[in-house]
Every structure is written in C-alpha cells, then in structure tokens.
Amino acid sequence: MKFFEQIAQSIVDQASSVLDVSISITNAEGVIIGCNDLERIGSYHAVTEEVIKAGRSVVFTRDKIKNKNNVLPGVATPVRFQQQLIGVLGIIGEPEQVERYVKFVQSYVEMMLRESFRAESFYIQMKTTELFIQHLIHFKEWDNEETLENYCEMSGFHFRYPRLCILIDMPHLQPSKGDKQHPVHLSQYDLFLMLSDLFEDHPQDIISPINPKQWIVLKYVKSEDFSKLRVRCEGALKRLKQLLKNHSIPNEVCISYGNSYTGFSGVGRSYRQAERTLEAGRKQKGASSSVFAFNDWDILLNTFIQEVSTSFSEDLDDYLAQLLSHSNAPVLAKTFLVYCEQGMNVSQAARELYVHRNTLLYRLNQLSQILNMDIQSFEQCTLLYLALKQNKEIRSSMQVI
Known part of the structure; x- marks a missing residue:
C-alpha cells in the first residue's frame, strides 16, 4: 500500500515523540518503512511474516532474537487497515517494559493511518473538483x-x-x-x-x-x-x-x-x-x-468603467486634455465628481466638500468654460463623469489633494 509507505516515517516520528518509545514499522513484505533508527529503513525485518501469520502480538525477548539478524527486543503487533493486515508495528525495548504500550500505540498508529487516508482521499477529490471547476469557468x-x-x-x-x-x-x-x-x-x-x-x-x-x-x-x-x-x-x-x-x-x-x-x-x-x-x-x-x-x-x-474599450478610453482622454493641462485640474475634477455623486445637488455637494455654495458654482462654471460643456445637461455630465472615473492621471492626482 503506497500511501502507507509514504506516511510511515511521519507516523513513527509523531508517535514516538508523544509516547517516548522507540518504534519501527514494516510493510507486509517485511521491509522497514519507518523507524527511529534511520539506518534501518529499507532493510528486511525477518520476523514480519511470523507476526502476520500469527495475526496477534508477538513478544521477542533477547534469548529469542539472539540468532536473528536485524531484530531487536520488544513486542511486534500487526497493523490493520480496512480489515486487512498491511504491516507490522514494532515497539522496541525490554518486553516487560514496553508490552503495556502495545494496544495504545497500535490504536494510535491505526488511527493516524485512517486520518492520513481520509486526508489523501480528500485532496484527490479536491483536485478532481478543481479541474472540473476550471473547465466550467x-x-x-x-x-x-x-x-x-x-x-x-x-x-x-x-x-x-x-x-x-x-x-x-x-x-x-x-x-x-x-x-x-x-x-x-x-x-x-x-x-x-x-x-x-x-x-x-x-x-x-x-x-x-x-x-x-x-x-x-x-x-x-x-x-x-x-x-x-x-x-x-x-x-x-x-x-x-x-x-x-x-x-x-x-x-x-x-x-x-x-x-x-x-x-x-x-x-x-x-x-x-x-x-x-x-x-x-x-x-x-x-x-x-x-x-x-x-x-x-x-x-x-x-x-x-473598467470595461470601456481601449480605443474609446483614449478618445475620452483626448477630450480631457484641456482640463488636464489646467493648474487646478485635480480640484475641479473632484468637485465635479462629488457634484454628480450628490445627485447634481449644489447644496449637498458643497456640504460634502466643506466649501461655500458660491465656491462650488465658480468651480463648475470654470470647468464648463474649459471643456465647453453644459453643466446642466445630464447627458454631458454623464459622459464627463465616466471620462474622469476611467482616467488614471485624474485618479492619481486626486489622491494627493
């Protein structure tokens, strides 16, 4: 089981740090795929087959392992996933000292396997859904x-x-x-x-x-x-x-x-x-x-405004050229935008700008003369409003006033 081999070492690291015991994990073929002693990873563990055949925990004393290569004292127990034996968990140490941990560590490892499989399944499903969404949009x-x-x-x-x-x-x-x-x-x-x-x-x-x-x-x-x-x-x-x-x-x-x-x-x-x-x-x-x-x-x-075509946007910028060359362009532009956003109501716009009503009228009249427009015309005001809103130079200059 490939995902078991991918996560075995992380399970060993987490379990041993939490429980303060040395652990090894082998796959069903007897290859060590996770161990506190990294040099043992990839080596063959001779007693895996015995434990899987037994289907239960097996104790390995020093006497029992003295003629076995690459086997340490401790207790080995099968690892089950989805009702299958997929490997062996070894808790290393004197059997009488570590035997009490066997059930707990086994449950912990199998729980982590289920969690890892759930997470892996989720990410696979999420990637499939993401690809589907990309096709859709x-x-x-x-x-x-x-x-x-x-x-x-x-x-x-x-x-x-x-x-x-x-x-x-x-x-x-x-x-x-x-x-x-x-x-x-x-x-x-x-x-x-x-x-x-x-x-x-x-x-x-x-x-x-x-x-x-x-x-x-x-x-x-x-x-x-x-x-x-x-x-x-x-x-x-x-x-x-x-x-x-x-x-x-x-x-x-x-x-x-x-x-x-x-x-x-x-x-x-x-x-x-x-x-x-x-x-x-x-x-x-x-x-x-x-x-x-x-x-x-x-x-x-x-x-x-964002969707205005480039060619028409350039035409609008040409229309604003006379205003942009005026020394008071940012103030006049802001005054006009506020005037429009206040429903073309002079009194409300003046209050919003904290200026006298006559000051506002003077600025609007000045703008009208520069652009040769009728400040009372809704259609002309609409066009100028759109032109000012899409013009980058106007937007940046208004940020500093």
Missing part, C-alpha cells in the same frame, strides 16, 4: 461539453438547476516569497469544512479552490433566496476573518458574487461577473475586507 474557451457531462454523470451534479458563483478571496493564504512573519498553518481541509458549513445546504452546491488564494462556491439559489444572499455572505465574512485570525494569518477577506444562471456557460458567466465585481469593488471601496454584489449599482458603474 473557462467553458467558452475550451469547448469541452462532453468532458463536463461525463463528470456530471459521475458526480451527480446537474446544470439545469440555476447556480451563481460566489468568489472568496483571501490573499494571505499564500504569503509572498520571503515572508517569514506570516507562515500559513491552515489546511485546505479545515477551510473546506468551514466553507461547507457557511454555504452548503443543497446537494447541488459545489465548493472548491481555484488557486492558492481563492475559493469558489457554485451555489444553487432559488429566486426567493437571492435577497438573503448578501446577509449570508456578510456572516461568512466575519467567520472567515476570525478563522484566519485564529491561525495567525492576516485576516483580509473579500467575497463577491454574480447572478444566477443555468447551464455550463452560465457558470462561466457568473464567475466572470464575480471576478469583475471583486476588482471593481476593491477599487471603489478601497476596503481590505468586504462583500461585493454584482447587482449593486455602484459596482455595476465601476465595472462598466
């Missing part, structure tokens, strides 16, 4: 419907049900190279259990990592449950932040989600919405931890 690119249908038939997932994508971003799950201050001690399994508890309440829900810093939840959602989703995500945000804090990981978490769709292509569409929503939300809010919804109007606006 890039469905339009890969054109792999047959592969997806085969997996769905095997796993019992059906994409005639509506699902939305919830994207959970935890940037510090993978610390940057050389970051010794924030080592990560949170297993994928623990994180999966937490996310399952937070989001999984239907057999068609799918949870998986998509990269070292992000997890995805493909959530089956009825239309009447959609309004409750934000509250659920905000509750999840708090618990995930606490989980990271408990593991001494910087607790920066963002959650975003798209709309609900059916079919394979619907998953990719919802994922792209969640991805753009995350990016737009972070830029807009400037928050290290928050929940961002695709159907939030502020998010939609920022997503729209």
Whole structure:
C-alpha cells in the first residue's frame, strides 16, 4: 500500500515523540518503512511474516532474537487497515517494559493511518473538483461539453438547476516569497469544512479552490433566496476573518458574487461577473475586507468603467486634455465628481466638500468654460463623469489633494 509507505516515517516520528518509545514499522513484505533508527529503513525485518501469520502480538525477548539478524527486543503487533493486515508495528525495548504500550500505540498508529487516508482521499477529490471547476469557468474557451457531462454523470451534479458563483478571496493564504512573519498553518481541509458549513445546504452546491488564494462556491439559489444572499455572505465574512485570525494569518477577506444562471456557460458567466465585481469593488471601496454584489449599482458603474474599450478610453482622454493641462485640474475634477455623486445637488455637494455654495458654482462654471460643456445637461455630465472615473492621471492626482 503506497500511501502507507509514504506516511510511515511521519507516523513513527509523531508517535514516538508523544509516547517516548522507540518504534519501527514494516510493510507486509517485511521491509522497514519507518523507524527511529534511520539506518534501518529499507532493510528486511525477518520476523514480519511470523507476526502476520500469527495475526496477534508477538513478544521477542533477547534469548529469542539472539540468532536473528536485524531484530531487536520488544513486542511486534500487526497493523490493520480496512480489515486487512498491511504491516507490522514494532515497539522496541525490554518486553516487560514496553508490552503495556502495545494496544495504545497500535490504536494510535491505526488511527493516524485512517486520518492520513481520509486526508489523501480528500485532496484527490479536491483536485478532481478543481479541474472540473476550471473547465466550467473557462467553458467558452475550451469547448469541452462532453468532458463536463461525463463528470456530471459521475458526480451527480446537474446544470439545469440555476447556480451563481460566489468568489472568496483571501490573499494571505499564500504569503509572498520571503515572508517569514506570516507562515500559513491552515489546511485546505479545515477551510473546506468551514466553507461547507457557511454555504452548503443543497446537494447541488459545489465548493472548491481555484488557486492558492481563492475559493469558489457554485451555489444553487432559488429566486426567493437571492435577497438573503448578501446577509449570508456578510456572516461568512466575519467567520472567515476570525478563522484566519485564529491561525495567525492576516485576516483580509473579500467575497463577491454574480447572478444566477443555468447551464455550463452560465457558470462561466457568473464567475466572470464575480471576478469583475471583486476588482471593481476593491477599487471603489478601497476596503481590505468586504462583500461585493454584482447587482449593486455602484459596482455595476465601476465595472462598466473598467470595461470601456481601449480605443474609446483614449478618445475620452483626448477630450480631457484641456482640463488636464489646467493648474487646478485635480480640484475641479473632484468637485465635479462629488457634484454628480450628490445627485447634481449644489447644496449637498458643497456640504460634502466643506466649501461655500458660491465656491462650488465658480468651480463648475470654470470647468464648463474649459471643456465647453453644459453643466446642466445630464447627458454631458454623464459622459464627463465616466471620462474622469476611467482616467488614471485624474485618479492619481486626486489622491494627493
């Protein structure tokens, strides 16, 4: 059993450090695969066959082993896994001193075997699910419907049900190279259990990592449950932040989600919405931890601004050239943006900027003259607002005023 050989030494190290006894483990063929004395690993243990045939603990005194090569005094007992004898555990020492430990150490080793097998099975399943998710979210690119249908038939997932994508971003799950201050001690399994508890309440829900810093939840959602989703995500945000804090990981978490769709292509569409929503939300809010919804109007606006084509963006920048060359451009730009965001209400905008109403009107009039625009026109103000929001030079200059 290959996984037994892979973990035998770690079992020996853990068990012997906890119980303060010397241990060896052999596989069913009698090869030592774990031992406190590393020089014995890989050597043949002559009494393994005898212990496996006996099917019970066998005591080896000094007299009994004096003509046996590579056998030490102690007690040897079979190791069982899934009702099969897969090897032998040896507890090394004078039999009368170590015999009392046999049952306890045997139970401990077999428990660790079960835990290791469970973890190994989980990671294999998680990798399979992650690959499936990658096919789903890039469905339009890969054109792999047959592969997806085969997996769905095997796993019992059906994409005639509506699902939305919830994207959970935890940037510090993978610390940057050389970051010794924030080592990560949170297993994928623990994180999966937490996310399952937070989001999984239907057999068609799918949870998986998509990269070292992000997890995805493909959530089956009825239309009447959609309004409750934000509250659920905000509750999840708090618990995930606490989980990271408990593991001494910087607790920066963002959650975003798209709309609900059916079919394979619907998953990719919802994922792209969640991805753009995350990016737009972070830029807009400037928050290290928050929940961002695709159907939030502020998010939609920022997503729209992000999606402006390069050629049209360059045209807008040309339109702003006269303003950018003005010495007071950052102040005028900020004044106009606040004016728009306050519903084009002069009094509210003046209060927001802590300036006199007449000062605000003077700035708007100045802007109108520079750009030759009608400051009372909703259409012209909308275009200028979009132009200013997407212009990098304006955004950076406003950060310093």
